[in-house]
Amino acid sequence: MPHFNKIEYKPIPVRELLLEMKNLSELMIDLAYSAALFNDKPLAEVVMELEERVDTLAYLLDMEIMVAARDAKDAEALVGVSTVAAATDKISDAAADIAGIVTHNIGVHPIVSDIFDKVEKHLTKATVKDGSSIAGKQIGKLGFASRLGVDIIAIRRNKDWIIDPKDSERLFPGDVLITRGAPQAVKEFQEISEGVATKVEAKM
Amino acid sequence: MPHFNKIEYKPIPVRELLLEMKNLSELMIDLAYSAALFNDKPLAEVVMELEERVDTLAYLLDMEIMVAARDAKDAEALVGVSTVAAATDKISDAAADIAGIVTHNIGVHPIVSDIFDKVEKHLTKATVKDGSSIAGKQIGKLGFASRLGVDIIAIRRNKDWIIDPKDSERLFPGDVLITRGAPQAVKEFQEISEGVATKVEAKM
Numbered sequence: 001m002p003h004f005n006k007i008e009y010k011p012i013p014v015r016e017l018l019l020e021m022k023n024l025s026e027l028m029i030d031l032a033y034s035a036a037l038f039n040d041k042p043l044a045e046v047v048m049e050l051e052e053r054v055d056t057l058a059y060l061l062d063m064e065i066m067v068a069a070r071d072a073k074d075a076e077a078l079v080g081v082s083t084v085a086a087a088t089d090k091i092s093d094a095a096a097d098i099a100g101i102v103t104h105n106i107g108v109h110p111i112v113s114d115i116f117d118k119v120e121k122h123l124t125k126a127t128v129k130d131g132s133s134i135a136g137k138q139i140g141k142l143g144f145a146s147r148l149g150v151d152i153i154a155i156r157r158n159k160d161w162i163i164d165p166k167d168s169e170r171l172f173p174g175d176v177l178i179t180r181g182a183p184q185a186v187k188e189f190q191e192i193s194e195g196v197a198t199k200v201e202a203k204m
Numbered sequence: 205m206p207h208f209n210k211i212e213y214k215p216i217p218v219r220e221l222l223l224e225m226k227n228l229s230e231l232m233i234d235l236a237y238s239a240a241l242f243n244d245k246p247l248a249e250v251v252m253e254l255e256e257r258v259d260t261l262a263y264l265l266d267m268e269i270m271v272a273a274r275d276a277k278d279a280e281a282l283v284g285v286s287t288v289a290a291a292t293d294k295i296s297d298a299a300a301d302i303a304g305i306v307t308h309n310i311g312v313h314p315i316v317s318d319i320f321d322k323v324e325k326h327l328t329k330a331t332v333k334d335g336s337s338i339a340g341k342q343i344g345k346l347g348f349a350s351r352l353g354v355d356i357i358a359i360r361r362n363k364d365w366i367i368d369p370k371d372s373e374r375l376f377p378g379d380v381l382i383t384r385g386a387p388q389a390v391k392e393f394q395e396i397s398e399g400v401a402t403k404v405e406a407k408m
Contacts, residue, residue, distance in 0.1 A: 094294035
């Protein structure tokens, strides 16, 4: 049973909202292609979550723009911003449609796999478990990740998404990481982050 | 006055149609961001043309799928393909919405420019003119283009688009080239392709 929260007006700068919408929508396309290519349900579910997040941001941005526009001149200046926001929302919908093929067990047709097989690097999802050797560490200090050629391209922490996190970002138990790398490498990374494997040479 | 053509069924493989739709929709997003960032009307118009092209491909693909599906099992296998096609169409619509800000003279709000300013490289449009020194040459033989750091990412030839053309592709008068590179470099490239400048060291 889905849980619906009332979306309340929060004074977040329009610039921040729009930037997050744009970044999320681009990430979602990559994730959706990857989910379809590898018939990866957990990844497809991430796309669905992100779609909800973009929807929420779209509502917040609409409200922010309404409050900001005092007169016709403001409205004229801001209509371009609301158009771009609506476009990023549309892109995120399209990504969710693609992910829906996976979550609805429609089956990924060979033509679709073919089309997406230029997604050379595997995207995958890993959760940082309590007691995992990477918990508490900064991304830049995970020497093994760069040796494996694995990039952390996004972190979900509670309800927030950190896209393209900095090297100084610290990882915490419960963080969901979206990683990109060769299939074997992201699998190894996943095992380490979930505490199944412990091969870690990270330094604090 | 727009000219409407009847879209007639043509037996083009679904794979080809879908691949072109996906490639065009991705290119369109880049082009739309670039058009908005630089308030570039010719580039925005290219996005509009491409949107029409994607629409046409979508109709052709729908017809192709209808013809291909003989029974319920075929339909189940193909519904994922039609979902992906619809998603690429949605992405191309979103790109056209963004380009519309430029073609409708809505004005690009500083927030929008800010959001798009990660498009570090300038995309631009250049037409190969009759008598230009690049007419008749293969892309791989345009030594000056690689020295300038300019990539030709798409060619429109009559009604067709060649996305990510190969080095062996020959350029012809009338070709519209979408190029990516540093602002000064793409400008120089444009002048050469339009025969304004002749600095060319390309070898046949």
